[in-house]
Amino acid sequence: MGAAAPVNPVNPALAGIDALFPGVAPLPLGVAYSGGADSTALLMAAARRWPGQVQAIHIHHGLQAAAGDFVGVCESVCVQAGVPLHIVRIDARHTAGESPEDAARRARYAALATAAVAHGLKGVLLGQHADDQVETLLLALSRGAGLPGLSAMPVQFARGGVMFYRPLLQTPSIVLRQWLVQLQIPFVDDPSNTDERYTRNRIRARLLPVLAQAFPHFRVTFARSARHAAQAQAVLVEVAVQDMAAIGTPPAIKALQALSVPRQANVLRHWLLLQHATPSTAQLDQLLHQVAACSTRGHQIHLKVAQGHVTRLGLHLHFTAAASAR
Helix, strand or coil: CCCCCCCCCCCHHHHHHHHHCCCCCCCCEEEECCCCHHHHHHHHHHHHHCCCCEEEEEEECCCCCCHHHHHHHHHHHHHHHCCCEEEEECCCCCCCCCCHHHHHHHHHHHHHHHHHHHCCCCEEECCCCHHHHHHHHHHHHHCCCCHHHHCCCCCEEEECCEEEECCCCCCCHHHHHHHHHHHCCCCCCCHHHHCCCCHHHHHHHHHHHHHHHHCCCHHHHHHHHHHHHHHHHHHHHHHHHHHHHHHCCCCEHHHHHCCCHHHHHHHHHHHHHHCCCCCCHHHHHHHHHHHHHCCCCCCCCEEEECCEEEEEECCEEEEEECHHHC
16 A cells, blocks of 8 residues: 655546546446556546545456455545445456456456446446556557557447546556555555566566656657557548448448458458457458459358358358357
8 A cells, every 4th residue: 555745636637537528527427446546546536526426336356365455445445535335246257268357357347337327327437547558559569450459448438338438548657656645545556467477467567667768758659649540440430331331231242342452351341340250360361352353153252250251142242150159
């Protein structure tokens, strides 16, 4: 826990909240509150910004022995701040072949959405900050991601019928911690955040300090690049919607061939995503090759894409999901 003599405490989180909600916020709001520094700062800032209109939601994963200590700190802080606290216990264990991080993330968002609906909340604030955004961008680069991945984390999104907001994406983690220390507000450090078996933790421990030495303002510039990527991706989605209207659903092969190859790739990716199928780069390249070669009525297409197959039926492409994916 951190504590020190208060010195002119300021609230860096309010700038992010005010920028995200320059007018009237969708009150009441929930805050995903883990007990860590980032979510604690967000909870305190939101409670000061909207007194009596903020509730904390703590997701108890039960994945580590320290989880009980987190609950104790959350209860103490919320009592002192006069903020209602809802503790939700979930089973976040992953199945064989599933990423532990992905399994925990899906379970956490589902639980947050359910709790928000149950308590009449109009949205949920998340404590991801500028360092998290940089880590997400670097992970995407390491995987050779396209614009959706390079867009990193969106400022807001919907899940389970609930709006989620990230007002701290422009605020470095150290600024949040310093503010809490100034206010003598307790928080906990999750021991799993230093476990370098996880790629994100290795980036945080080894790469970010080097970047800070070489490029002191990298958090700001990397976040700006992510915003540019998100804007470009939004334009591509608009173009894809227009092209889908032109080629039809399912896609007409002749109409598809009339588009440039980059637009074919863009609209095919969009079409497949609508089928809940995410094609790999190799699969999409092969599909484009097959579409280009489809110049006779007898040319067949039968290509595995994600958890299903793209086939040619007459003059159109069709996607059939595997039975296990339905």
